[in-house]
Amino acid sequence: QVQLVETGGGSVQAGDSLTLSCTISGRSFNPYGLGWFRQTPGKEREFVSGIIWDDGATYVASSVKDRFTASRDNAKNTMFLHMNGVKPEDTAVYFCGARQSIGALRMRSQYAYWGQGTQVTVSA
Numbered sequence: 001q002v003q004l005v006e007t008g009g010g011s012v013q014a015g016d017s018l019t020l021s022c023t024i025s026g027r028s029f030n031p032y033g034l035g036w037f038r039q040t041p042g043k044e045r046e047f048v049s050g051i052i053w054d055d056g057a058t059y060v061a062s063s064v065k066d067r068f069t070a071s072r073d074n075a076k077n078t079m080f081l082h083m084n085g086v087k088p089e090d091t092a093v094y095f096c097g098a099r100q101s102i103g104a105l106r107m108r109s110q111y112a113y114w115g116q117g118t119q120v121t122v123s124a
């Protein structure tokens with residue numbers, strides 16, 4: 001059984017920084033990649049940032065480029081999303097996902113496992 005648990009969400013003000021964590025548990029689980037996605041009511045879940053688990057290569061959506069980035073701690077089976085200079089439009093539920101298939105991290109349909117999400121609310 002693979003489980004992903006996100007933590008670190010909350011209410012912040014525009015311009016603040018916030019770090020989300022995603023801890024993965026499950027026997028002998030070795031993902032190809034992990035991704036951060038976000039979702040607001042009535043919209044599809046969109047890719048934010050992701051990381052290739054083995055080599056640490058990171059990818060980020062253009063909408064958050066230069067503000068957000070993913071990192072990982074392999075020893076703790078944890079991925080992070082470092083959010084700097086947050087804006088009200090960053091308000092969303094943030095999910096982490098894990099995939100074992102090789103391919104573009106932004107492809108939501110390729111993720112087999114998801115966490116329950118953590119709410120981030122940014123006030124102006």
